[in-house]
Amino acid sequence: MHQLRPTLLKDGSEIIRIMNIAIQEGKNGYVKQLKDIIADNWFNSLHSNSLCLISVEIDSMIVGWGSLTEYRGGRPSFDGTLEISFYVDPKFKRQGIGNSLVMHLEQEARKMKIETLIAILLGDNMASINLLKSHMYSEWGRMPNAAVMAGSSVDHLYYGKHLTA
16 A cells, blocks of 8 residues: 655655656656766755645555645746656656645645646656546646657646646
8 A cells, every 4th residue: 555745855765766757758858867966956956946846655665655745836827737747767657656646736735725737748758648638637738749758859748637627
């Protein structure tokens, strides 16, 4: 059984490990794994800038994480909109962890009176697309062949959901 809890600074190495797996699999826009000071700076920025940052544990091991961050920060017209992100260690996929992350992040967004969540992802990330669709997100934007991953062009997608609907 998995448990969700706030991500702590001491969790950085595990969050980075899971992110690097996603990078290796070509599941986000990064092309190089996060290492050393770059990795530490990335995590510290994520930790300090996330409005909600949660980890998923199984037997005291972090197996996934998710966040809510500003969308188009500094532009007040987007104050009711946040970006939702989630990552699951592939060894623990298909165990309901992604579902738990999305549901929890949506609950937290509602507590903050957020009206809209946006997920930004690559067009070949079918696991995340299917997860988002199962939670009633729909495709709101597609930039054809906007990203190049491992020499192949891939679409850049925006999926969104109005929480007030």
